[in-house]
Amino acid sequence: MINKIRGLLTQWYELNKRTLPWRDSGDAYRIWLSEIILQQTRVEQGTPYYLAFTNRFKTITELADASEDEILKLWQGLGYYSRARNLHAAAKQIKNEFGGKFPTSYESIIQLKGVGPYTAAAISSIAFNEAKAVVDGNVIRVISRLFGIEEAVNNAQVQKQIQTLADELLDHAKPGMFNQAMMEFGALYCTPKNPNCAECVLSTFCIAKKNNLVAVVPFKEKKLKRRSRFFHFIVFENEGKTFLQQRGEKDVWQGLFQFPLIETESDFELDSDMINQNLNAEIQVNKAVKVKKHVLSHQDLWGRFYHVSGEMQNVSNYKLVSINELHTFALPRLIDRYLETEPFNA
DNA sequence: CATACGTGGAC
DNA sequence: TGTCCAAGTAT
Known part of the structure; x- marks a missing residue:
């Protein structure tokens, strides 16, 4: 039965792989680069970034020798920015600790920054033919349906069970091919919503299908409560210049640049006095714009942008930059969204 | 082990 | 409009 499933999946992959x-x-x-980019990211979203990186950095050493600013700039808009910092750190590890040569075993690959069990299994199997089964969101879905696992898949015991099943299913002769087949199958046919059971080559073996549970498997326990946050960005503009500040080491968008920010607990529009008090500056609000909320798994972020004029020379902790060079900074997507429709479109 | 970390697409 | 979640990792 396992052999039959393995064969059908392999056959399906050769016919359907992108x-x-x-x-x-x-x-x-x-x-490695593609795996880091594709962590929690769809192929369509990540591909342009992959092409930009490989176009700019032909080798790992070139990547290691680049500045963090340049790498963050290339990563801008992709999200989960720690991936970019870890990518850079790992490139330096490879250059300095592995003699510029990519480590070749699972145990050495997982030492790299930003590389966990999934990514180490993917690289070692695909690039070096090591028999390590990957378990990602796709594999969890395919296996839990195929074997009719009704328990919560975020339970540690169940995850171990799924890893064991993935190990048993793995084709030890072609682990890289088989791992990609599992993920491709999960991405294209055994999808979270509206899976293509009608054309599924495994449907006769699928226990979830037999029990009419495809729609509810994999089951996940509890959902996170989301916190709402309200960001008021002060967009100072005078003679082609504006102020930016750099975010701190904690919280979202760490280290990225933004317009001077006032955060509030509830949703209301600030007036000139409140802004002057907070920024210790004399400015006047010309226009305020509310930007659609930014939905994270654990937070709802709302943005308001205040286009202002006045005196901000004495404001400390802010950097006065030319509007033309604004896009040389790594800006949170919320700000990009504002810039797309507002004044700085030169 | 629970939580934080981005963004965009699908329904 | 709200919710889910996608080739996960670090802490």
């Missing part, structure tokens, strides 16, 4: 820039390259650098 052509992707990093696929079948056999190049550990490119596979």
Whole structure:
């Protein structure tokens, strides 16, 4: 039965696999880069970033020698920015600790910054043919449906059970191919919503299908409560210049640049006096714009932008920059959204 | 082990 | 409009 499933999946993959820039390259650098970019990220969203990185950095050493600013700039808009910092740190690890040569075993690969069990299994199997089964969101979905696992998949015991099943299912002769087949199948056919059971080559083996539970498997326990936050960005504009500040080490968008920010607990529009008091500056609000909320898994972020004029020379902790060079900074997506429709469109 | 970390697309 | 969640990792 396991053999039959393995064969059908392999056959399906050869017929249905997408052509992707990093696929079948056999190049550990490119596979690693693609895996980092694709963490919690869809192929369509990540591909342009993959192409930009490989175009700019032909080798890991070039990546290691780049500035963090340049790497963050290339990463801008992709989210989970610690991935970019870890990517840079890992490139330096490879250059300095592995002689510039990509480590070749699971145990050494997982030492790299930003590389956990999933990514180490993916790289070692795809680039080096090591028999390590990957378990990502796709694999969890395919296996839990195939074997009819009704318990919560975020339970540690159940996760261990799924890892064991993935190990048993893995084709030890072609682990890289098989891992990609599992993920591709989960991404294209055994999808979270409206899976293509009608054309599924495994449907006769699928226990969730047999029990009419495909729609509710995999089951996840509890959902996170979301916190609402209200960000008021002060957009000072005078003679082609504006102020930016850099965010701190904690919280969202760490280290990225933004317009001077006042955060409030509830949703209301600030007036000139409140802004002057907070920024210790004399400014006047010309226009306020509310931007659609930004939804995170654990937070709802709302943005208000206040276009202001006046005197801000004495404001400390802010950097006066030319509006033309604004886009050389890594800006949170919320601000990009404002810039798309507002004044700084030169 | 629970929580934080971004963004965009689908329904 | 709200909710889910996607090739996860670090702390």
